[in-house]
Amino acid sequence: MPQESVFCIGIDIGGTKISLGVFDSNGTLYGQIQNIPVPFDERRVADPNRMINLITPFIEEAKEHYSPLIGIGLSICGNVNKQTGEAVLTPNLHWSHMPFGAMVREAFNLPVFAGTDVRAAALAERLWGVAKHTRFFAWCTVGTGYGGYFFLDGKLYDGFHGFAGPFGHIIWDEEGYPCGCGGRGCFETFVAGPAIARAGQAAVDAGQSPLMASLSHGSRVTTHIVIQAYYQNDPAAVAIIEKVARLIAINLSGLVNALDLEMIVLGGGVIQACPELIDRIDHHIRKYLMSDEARRDLRLERETFVNSALYGAAADVFARSGIICEILGA
Numbered sequence: 004m005p006q007e008s009v010f011c012i013g014i015d016i017g018g019t020k021i022s023l024g025v026f027d028s029n030g031t032l033y034g035q036i037q038n039i040p041v042p043f044d045e046r047r048v049a050d051p052n053r054m055i056n057l058i059t060p061f062i063e064e065a066k067e068h069y070s071p072l073i074g075i076g077l078s079i080c081g082n083v084n085k086q087t088g089e090a091v092l093t094p095n096l097h098w099s100h101m102p103f104g105a106m107v108r109e110a111f112n113l114p115v116f117a118g119t120d121v122r123a124a125a126l127a128e129r130l131w132g133v134a135k136h137t138r139f140f141a142w143c144t145v146g147t148g149y150g151g152y153f154f155l156d157g158k159l160y161d162g163f164h165g166f167a168g169p170f171g172h173i174i175w176d177e178e179g180y181p182c183g184c185g186g187r188g189c190f191e192t193f194v195a196g197p198a199i200a201r202a203g204q205a206a207v208d209a210g211q212s213p214l215m216a217s218l219s220h221g222s223r224v225t226t227h228i229v230i231q232a233y234y235q236n237d238p239a240a241v242a243i244i245e246k247v248a249r250l251i252a253i254n255l256s257g258l259v260n261a262l263d264l265e266m267i268v269l270g271g272g273v274i275q276a277c278p279e280l281i282d283r284i285d286h287h288i289r290k291y292l293m294s295d296e297a298r299r300d301l302r303l304e305r306e307t308f309v310n311s312a313l314y315g316a317a318a319d320v321f322a323r324s325g326i327i328c329e330i331l332g333a
């Protein structure tokens with residue numbers, strides 16, 4: 004007997020935009036993904052009440068058109084308490100202990116399943132994406148930040164407190180740059196978007212890149228300007244991207260050597276803007292892998308969806324409601 008469709012709403016709250024979509028339990032998107040800029044107050048703190056006001060029309064419309072609508076999946080760019088939906092630490096939104104899951108539940112009277120965005124992305128890739136048949140893989144975001152999540156021995160790996168995965172905060176140089184996490188010299192501060200922009204600015208300041216200087220029109224060099232210059236074979240930009248690729252290869256090879264992973268799925272804003280980075284990482288990583296088996300079998304893949312975390316927010320609703328049950332952590 005064919006199963007009746009059930010629906011949910013996925014919401015991904017990133018550092019700059021909120022994305023929403025309606026999905027069924029096969030990962031099919033209904034209608035369009037909606038994108039709304041994150042509303043910030045004058046202190047650059049994301050305003051949770053304005054967020055709820057902004058998403059209300061979309062959710063009310065979904066409630067009217069899709070039935071049964073079994074819940075809302077919430078992916079948030081930071082540490083999230085999966086049980087309570089509290090955003091424990093979200094540097095990009097300047098949230099600390101924000102009970103956002105409970106606020107959404109109260110506003111819309113639907114069950115809410117919240118989690119960190121990298122966990123959601125890993126879940127979507129495993130359920131509906133390129134990692135579908137794998138037992139051991141890592142999701143890796145290269146964007147405003149750098150980090151990921153693990154899927155080990157057939158399960159999402161949440162760790163003791165539910166905070167597993169932020170391998171961008173492995174310290175690389177304890178006297179290095181301050182990091183959004185409150186630490187210093189984390190690996191992320193050497194390879195994520197802001198690091199690429201900073202290296203581009205340094206090249207311009209040193210007179211090494213007339214191209215990036217002209218693309219930035221006297222303003223600060225952005226990550227996208229470096230990537231644009233990379234695609235025009237600007238030597239300084241090529242050197243920056245090549246160095247980032249080599250560092251990421253070193254970091255990911257450590258994960259593969261420690262955990263014996265079969266695949267790493269890469270996504271995030273920098274990868275979307277510069278997918279060639281994956282080939283460059285792939286080129287370098289083989290040198291740093293410990294076993295012949297890993298060198299032979301490891302696959303680096305690009306994310307399957309426009310926004311894997313959004314798909315994963317939806318996947319989490321079905322997984323935690325028991326509709327899809329086999330691959331969650333304990």
Ligand SMILES: [Zn+2]
Binds near residue numbers: 171186187191
């Ligand atoms: Zn850090």
